[in-house]
Amino acid sequence: xxxLLLIFVPLxxxxxxxxxxxxxxxxxxxxxxxxxxxxLAFGLMLRPPESPFHAWFGCDPLARAMLxxxxxxxxxxxxxxxxxxxxxxxxxxxxxxAGFLAALGLMSAAHMARHxxxxxxxxxAVTLSSVPxxxxxxxxxxxxxxxxxxxxxxxxxALSLLGSFCLGYASLHGGGAGDLTxxxxxxxxxALSRPWxxxxxxxxxxxxxxxxxxAPMHTWKPDAYGEAPGIVGAMLAGGVTxxxxxxxxxxxxVVDAAGAGEVASRTLLVIGLFSMLVAAxxxxxxxxxxxxxxxxxxxxxxxxxxxxxxxxxxxxxxxFHVWNxxxxxxxxxxxxxxxxxxxxxxxxxxVSGMSVITPRSAALFVAALFAxxxxxxxxxxxxxxxxVKSTFATGHGWAAAFFLGCLLLAFFGxxxxxxxxxxxxxxxxxxxxxxxxxxxxxxxxxPAALLLLALGLxxxxxxxxxxxxxxxxxxxxxxx
Amino acid sequence: MSxxxxxxxxxxxxxxxxxxxxxxxxxxxxxxxxxxxxLGIMPLVIEAHDWRMxxxxxxxxxxxMKGLVIPALLRRAMxxxxxxxxxxxxxxxxxxxxxxxxxxxxxxxxxxxLPLLPEHHESLLVAGALASxxxxxxxxxxxxxxxxxxxGYLILENGIYLFGLLLIHSTPLLVEAGILLxxxxxxxxxxxxVDRIQRAFDSLDTRKLTVLRE
Numbered sequence: 038x039x040x041l042l043l044i045f046v047p048l049x050x051x052x053x054x055x056x057x058x059x060x061x062x063x064x065x066x067x068x069x070x071x072x073x074x075x076x077l078a079f080g081l082m083l084r085p086p087e088s089p090f091h092a093w094f095g096c097d098p099l100a101r102a103m104l105x106x107x108x109x110x111x112x113x114x115x116x117x118x119x120x121x122x123x124x125x126x127x128x129x130x131x132x133x134x135a136g137f138l139a140a141l142g143l144m145s146a147a148h149m150a151r152h153x154x155x156x157x158x159x160x161x162a163v164t165l166s167s168v169p170x171x172x173x174x175x176x177x178x179x180x181x182x183x184x185x186x187x188x189x190x191x192x193x194x195a196l197s198l199l200g201s202f203c204l205g206y207a208s209l210h211g212g213g214a215g216d217l218t219x220x221x222x223x224x225x226x227x228a229l230s231r232p233w234x235x236x237x238x239x240x241x242x243x244x245x246x247x248x249x250x251x252a253p254m255h256t257w258k259p260d261a262y263g264e265a266p267g268i269v270g271a272m273l274a275g276g277v278t279x280x281x282x283x284x285x286x287x288x289x290x291v292v293d294a295a296g297a298g299e300v301a302s303r304t305l306l307v308i309g310l311f312s313m314l315v316a317a318x319x320x321x322x323x324x325x326x327x328x329x330x331x332x333x334x335x336x337x338x339x340x341x342x343x344x345x346x347x348x349x350x351x352x353x354x355x356x357f358h359v360w361n362x363x364x365x366x367x368x369x370x371x372x373x374x375x376x377x378x379x380x381x382x383x384x385x386x387x388v389s390g391m392s393v394i395t396p397r398s399a400a401l402f403v404a405a406l407f408a409x410x411x412x413x414x415x416x417x418x419x420x421x422x423x424x425v426k427s428t429f430a431t432g433h434g435w436a437a438a439f440f441l442g443c444l445l446l447a448f449f450g451x452x453x454x455x456x457x458x459x460x461x462x463x464x465x466x467x468x469x470x471x472x473x474x475x476x477x478x479x480x481x482x483x484p485a486a487l488l489l490l491a492l493g494l495x496x497x498x499x500x501x502x503x504x505x506x507x508x509x510x511x512x513x514x515x516x517x
Numbered sequence: 518m519s520x521x522x523x524x525x526x527x528x529x530x531x532x533x534x535x536x537x538x539x540x541x542x543x544x545x546x547x548x549x550x551x552x553x554x555x556l557g558i559m560p561l562v563i564e565a566h567d568w569r570m571x572x573x574x575x576x577x578x579x580x581x582m583k584g585l586v587i588p589a590l591l592r593r594a595m596x597x598x599x600x601x602x603x604x605x606x607x608x609x610x611x612x613x614x615x616x617x618x619x620x621x622x623x624x625x626x627x628x629x630x631l632p633l634l635p636e637h638h639e640s641l642l643v644a645g646a647l648a649s650x651x652x653x654x655x656x657x658x659x660x661x662x663x664x665x666x667x668x669g670y671l672i673l674e675n676g677i678y679l680f681g682l683l684l685i686h687s688t689p690l691l692v693e694a695g696i697l698l699x700x701x702x703x704x705x706x707x708x709x710x711v712d713r714i715q716r717a718f719d720s721l722d723t724r725k726l727t728v729l730r731e
Contacts, residue, residue: 152692154688154689154692154695154696155692155695157696158692158695158696158698158699161699161703162699162702165699165702165703165706168706168710172710172713176717177717177718177728178728178729180710180713180714180717180718181714181718181726181728181729182729183710184663184710184714184723184726185726185729187703187706187707187710188657188666188670191670191703191707192654192657192670192673195670195673195674195677198677198681198696199650199676199677199680202677202680202681202683202684203680205683205684205687205688206680206683206684208687209634209683209684209687210632210633210634214687215684215686215687215688216687217684217687217688217692230632232631232632233632259729260729263729264729
């Protein structure tokens, strides 16, 4: 029953934070709950529960392969949250802290949901609990971004509910009981009605793909990431996307069992490459360095989708990449948050010379840029290399070539923006801001730690993680 | 039994067209509420031979949420925003009405071609679900005021609920309740955002939300 604690510890902490009277000490709930959650998640990963899982719910191998990454990212963001919220002492943080903690509990629930309805409820609840986080800055731009997030995300998630019901009907039509647990659906296998399975796959992919931010359903992402505070962007890009990717993988396993795995792989391949292309093209013209991070996230979702499409080793590499994505996105968003606050602007027309104003954050930002664009020896290099290799090995040579081309374009786009803001002469406005914002250790250490983790994942991938990923691959494709 | 159910679904489909034709926000909210209540009593009709506790609870909760709570939240948002008309929609009332009617016919044709269980052949459930989803999407895309878009979202959800009725024997109460709760919270949260947009932009016209672009 330890897995239930993963949900209830953050939710109880959220409740306590909502009742806590003091605005100044309330942020400490974040690292406290984050630490407890990380210990629990890693404990469960290293010592998996022996008993069989509840049909609706359980910390199965897939959850164990994903959830600790989210937990680690949350801990990094939480550690950053304390100094961040002290800087923003003018804003009441009751709703923010409670929402942030609730989102962690609900993300745990969504990772562990083994029932389509439950998965939907948890994902929708994550979406809703992150709404107050998005408009924390309380500007008209933030409300505009939140509205788009609600409208696009809400419609997408509604379609995934329709898809869930279609999958239930596929079971009924195939002579089953219409049971929406993944175990029952996979057991029914090829008896599921094929047309309904295909309809369900399209709707569920569109729905959870919207949450992941796969193109062309990514339109909410640049606005939301651009307007939200750095820690929220990091959690959205490294945590919520992981939830949605887990959901896509669970559904895809059912589609596979129903004998339509070929169709599922092809759609994932096409949508993954399309996302990479869209992201690369937008990155080439990006001027705002926070919106740029959103397109980078779209690109990495494309990479995950490609890995899942290839299957086998590719899927294993996709799990590896989930971890790398969470760590590097954390480092990028948190250091970008520092730059944004010190610079007082966010486009390359307004900001330059940040290496003089905030040298440590600027150095971290550049290092994180190299990590995210898959330069060795950071983790993303190894996971993306493995994805390319398995893409070639399965005879998708053209897809691998396309993938590499998009990576190259994205690299040009990202470096162009990053070097423009980091080097050069500081602008007048930024020099004036400088007095108000000091680069303390507290705001530099969390992104540095996340970046070191990304480096460690690449240099020496722990065996426990490798085994967790292998177990997850085995769970998703029972007959290798 | 099937006759009564089809009558109710027909009523819901008719309400879709009324929703597409109206520009007044109070009537749009009333139509969405009425449709929600019509949907809420459907489980009672389907399970007329055996009213279990679960069915009664789902029906009562649906009617209360979709018919009373959510419309009340929307009316409050509308009152604070001090508007009651969606005067210049992106897709005009007549074109959207025609599109909605065409969509309804298309939904009936499509539902006939989909592979259905024998007991669902005579039922309008699938056709009604598709028509409502289309209507919801039309309102979401075609209207310019935030509240009309929320109503579109509600009608879209109603369509999904109609489809979910196909699975009424196999979906546990807990899931139904969770979905309903999420929907209510969603509308509540949206109501807050609508209120803030009104204050920040001094308008509920979502076409004015164009600061963020490439």
